[in-house]
Amino acid sequence: MPDRVIVKLGGSVITEKSGPCRIDRKRLSEVSRAISRRKGMLLTLVHGAGSCGHPQAARYRIQEGVDGSNRQGITITHAAVAGLNRAVVQALRREGVDAMGLHPLHLCVAEDGRIASFPLEPLERLQALGITPVLHGDVVADRARGASIVSGDQLVTFLAAGLACSRVGVATNVKGVLGPDGKVVPRIDAASVRDLPLGGSGARDVTGGMRGKVEELLRLAGQGIESHIFHVSRLGAFLDGKDHGGTIIGKR
Amino acid sequence: MPDRVIVKLGGSVITEKSGPCRIDRKRLSEVSRAISRRKGMLLTLVHGAGSCGHPQAARYRIQEGVDGSNRQGITITHAAVAGLNRAVVQALRREGVDAMGLHPLHLCVAEDGRIASFPLEPLERLQALGITPVLHGDVVADRARGASIVSGDQLVTFLAAGLACSRVGVATNVKGVLGPDGKVVPRIDAASVRDLPLGGSGARDVTGGMRGKVEELLRLAGQGIESHIFHVSRLGAFLDGKDHGGTIIGKR
Numbered sequence: 001m002p003d004r005v006i007v008k009l010g011g012s013v014i015t016e017k018s019g020p021c022r023i024d025r026k027r028l029s030e031v032s033r034a035i036s037r038r039k040g041m042l043l044t045l046v047h048g049a050g051s052c053g054h055p056q057a058a059r060y061r062i063q064e065g066v067d068g069s070n071r072q073g074i075t076i077t078h079a080a081v082a083g084l085n086r087a088v089v090q091a092l093r094r095e096g097v098d099a100m101g102l103h104p105l106h107l108c109v110a111e112d113g114r115i116a117s118f119p120l121e122p123l124e125r126l127q128a129l130g131i132t133p134v135l136h137g138d139v140v141a142d143r144a145r146g147a148s149i150v151s152g153d154q155l156v157t158f159l160a161a162g163l164a165c166s167r168v169g170v171a172t173n174v175k176g177v178l179g180p181d182g183k184v185v186p187r188i189d190a191a192s193v194r195d196l197p198l199g200g201s202g203a204r205d206v207t208g209g210m211r212g213k214v215e216e217l218l219r220l221a222g223q224g225i226e227s228h229i230f231h232v233s234r235l236g237a238f239l240d241g242k243d244h245g246g247t248i249i250g251k252r
Numbered sequence: 253m254p255d256r257v258i259v260k261l262g263g264s265v266i267t268e269k270s271g272p273c274r275i276d277r278k279r280l281s282e283v284s285r286a287i288s289r290r291k292g293m294l295l296t297l298v299h300g301a302g303s304c305g306h307p308q309a310a311r312y313r314i315q316e317g318v319d320g321s322n323r324q325g326i327t328i329t330h331a332a333v334a335g336l337n338r339a340v341v342q343a344l345r346r347e348g349v350d351a352m353g354l355h356p357l358h359l360c361v362a363e364d365g366r367i368a369s370f371p372l373e374p375l376e377r378l379q380a381l382g383i384t385p386v387l388h389g390d391v392v393a394d395r396a397r398g399a400s401i402v403s404g405d406q407l408v409t410f411l412a413a414g415l416a417c418s419r420v421g422v423a424t425n426v427k428g429v430l431g432p433d434g435k436v437v438p439r440i441d442a443a444s445v446r447d448l449p450l451g452g453s454g455a456r457d458v459t460g461g462m463r464g465k466v467e468e469l470l471r472l473a474g475q476g477i478e479s480h481i482f483h484v485s486r487l488g489a490f491l492d493g494k495d496h497g498g499t500i501i502g503k504r
Contacts, residue, residue, distance in 0.1 A: 071381045075345070075352050093327075100327050105352075107359035109373050119371055121361050125393035129323045141377035 003041040004165040005239070008156045010172045011048025011137070013232045014088065021052035021080055027232065028091035031171070034236040035132075036095040041239070042127055044159055045099070045134045047088055048152040053081035053137065057149055062139055063113070066146035074147050077139045078105050085136045092132065100131050104138040104150055112144040115158050124163070135159070153216040160225050168225060169239070170213060171232040176246030177214060184245065189252040190218050217249040226250040255293040256417040257491070260408045262424045263300025263389070265484045266340065273304035273332055279484065280343035283423070286488040287384075288347040293491070294379055296411055297351070297386040299340055300404040305333035305389065309401055314391055315365070318398035326399050329391045330357050337388045344384065352383050356390035356402055364396040367410050376415070387411070405468040412472050412479075420477060421491070422465060423484040428498030429466060436497065441504040442470050469501040478502040 009031060016022040035043065049057075057063065060073020085101040092099035102123060109117040123133050137152035153170075160168045176184035179196065188196065193214060217227040228238055230246030237244040261283060268274040287295065301309075309315065312325020337353040344351035354375060361369040375385050389404035405422075412420045428436040431448065440448065445466060469479040480490055482498030489496040 066381065068382055071383065072350060074378070074381070074383065075350060078352070098324060098327060100330070100357075102358050103355070105374065105378075106354050107371065107374060109377060117371065117373060119359065119369065121369060122357070122359060122393050125361060125395070126326070129318065129326070129393075129398055130320055131323065131326065141374050141381075143377070146377075146381055 003167070004044075004163055005041050006044045006046060006156055006160050006163070006165050006168045007035075007235065007239075008152055008168070008170045009045065009047040009088070009232070010170070011050025011052075011054065011152070013050075013171055013173050014047060015050030015052050015084065017050050019051060020055065021084065023052065023084060023087045025087065025091065028088060029095070031232065031235060032091045032095040032097060034239065035092065036097050037236070038239045043132050044123070044127070044163065044165075045088070045092075045132060046152045046155050046159065047084070047134070047136045049081040049084065049137045052084035053077055056080050057139065062147060062149055066142070066148075071146075074139050078103070081136050081138055085134060088136075089134050092134065098131050099134050100126060102133050102135050104135060104155065105140050108138075108140045108150060110140050110142040110148050110150055113142065113148045113150075115150055115154060116143060118158060118162070120159075120162050151212065151216075153213050157216045157219050160220050160227075161223055165225060168217070168220060168227040169235070170217070170227060170229045171235050171238075172229060173232060175231045176229050177210065185247050188214060188218075188247060188249050189221065191252050193218060214249060221250050224251065255419070256296075256415055257293050258296045258298060258408055258412050258415070258417050258420045259287075259487070259491075260404055260420070260422045261297065261299040261340070261484070262422070263302025263304075263306065263404070265423055265425050266299060267302030267304050267336065269302050269306075271303060272307065273336065275304065275336060275339045277339070277343065280340060281347070283484065283487060284343045284347040284349060286491065287344065288349050289488070290491045295384050296375070296379070296415065296417075297340070297344075297384060298404045298407050298411065299336070299386070299388045301333040301336065301389045304336035305329055308332050309391065314399060314401055318394070318400075323398075326391050330355070333388050333390055337386060341386050344386065350383050351386050352378060354385050354387050356387060356407065357392050360390075360392045360402060362392050362394040362400050362402055365394065365400045365402075367402055367406060368395060370410060370414070372411075372414050403464065403468075405465050409468045409471050412477050413475055417477060420469070420472060420479040421487070422469070422479060422481045423487050423490075424481060425484060427483045428481050429462065437499050440466060440470075440499060440501050441473060443504055445470060466501060473502050476503065
């Protein structure tokens with residue numbers, strides 16, 4: 001059985017996060033080359049929205065609940081992040097990876113902001129054929145709120161457990177989780193996280209920034225799955241199972 | 253409870269079917285205007301692939317089964333019809349319809365060419381918020397064949413039953429089902445269909461042409477749901493419940 005691996009590309013890694021939707025195509029090419037060189041694993045990619053989705057979600061106040069008054073924010077937010085997804089898929093395909101975008105909005109239903117239903121069979125069957133699925137943080141229908149945002153980080157947690165992945169890699173634009181001294185914290189668990197002063201990752205992030213990331217990954221650690229947060233330039237090292245100089249989130 | 257209606261736009265209605273993918277944007281605008289003028293119903297749209305998907309599906313022999321040798325046909329076929337879907341959605345949105353594309357590939361699994369799993373909750377919840385879902389014939393993962401084509405006609409049958417629709421309209425580029433005398437057959441049922449010399453609807457259609465359409469709709473008739481086949485220019489009449497001059501497929 002090939003190694004099942006999930007890689008999350010942070011929204012701030014593949015977009016310029018401060019302005020309107022600007023896709024970092026050079027970064028996408030580098031990432032795609034690193035992935036195309038590694039064979040023999042079942043890879044699932046998840047990316048964040050960055051500036052291609054967060055501003056729209058915030059403008060329409062999606063996280064406060066959706067009804068007739070702000071319903072149009074669903075299609076507008078989704079269109080922004082789906083456009084980014086197409087760019088990610090195209091970059092991978094140019095490097096020879098048979099990538100395919102899968103939109104959570106089309107198949108997932110949340111309940112009060114958490115994934116409640118997400119059939120995995122289409123993804124698993126496409127992957128078994130040799131296709132690399134590329135998912136993303138998205139707005140989805142929500143049983144309690146009309147619609148809500150399911151972040152890339154939440155997706156990673158859900159998919160890692162649902163697909164029984166062996167490793168999770170989170171590629172960011174920092175070296176790892178930084179401590180108060182500005183140095184990478186090499187390891188975090190459910191106990192040590194309480195002492196870390198984790199802030200948000202910047203403006204316009206409606207899904208919780210670095211604290212959100214770590215909290216999602218600690219859920220996985222509780223299920224025995226280790227996650228790795230590292231600078232995107234070290235993606236190859238992570239995929240090869242080598243030292244990436246970042247943070248490992250694991251069990252105590 | 254508002255009227256639940258499904259409208260199928262034939263692939264040959266919205267594309268030039270003989271050449272490579274050419275979208276009939278004028279036709280899409282007319283259709284979108286007719287839909288935007290009718291309020292107060294829960295509408296689901298389904299469209300065929302026409303020249304934006306059929307040639308790709310045929311070239312990669314998707315219907316003969318998919319494995320490592322022709323796997324790339326999945327992403328290529330899907331990309332073609334997803335591009336057409338974006339054009340349909342854009343045309344509707346320009347006329348004020350809050351339309352959203354939903355790709356069967358993302359959520360549906362077939363078994364030997366027939367839909368085996370298709371969660372309806374995302375579609376129903378988005379529709380309840382006022383969004384008009386726009387689905388399309390697509391390549392999907394298949395438990396028996398690796399992947400297969402689920403035609404727009406099969407989708408219409410499945411959704412009409414699953415969503416408990418009251419009416420199904422199939423907009424084509426002919427007046428209805430034509431008999432041997434060239435005139436519209438006003439009514440077809442499971443018994444009378446055997447006497448009709450129905451052929452395919454033209455080249456490059458891997459999903460069965462007019463005979464395929466009628467056979468799918470007869471399944472619905474068996475469940476007590478009447479379908480209407482009419483020229484696309486009569487879409488408004490169908491939506492208004494008026495005479496469209498076409499064929500009604502119903503129970504004996």
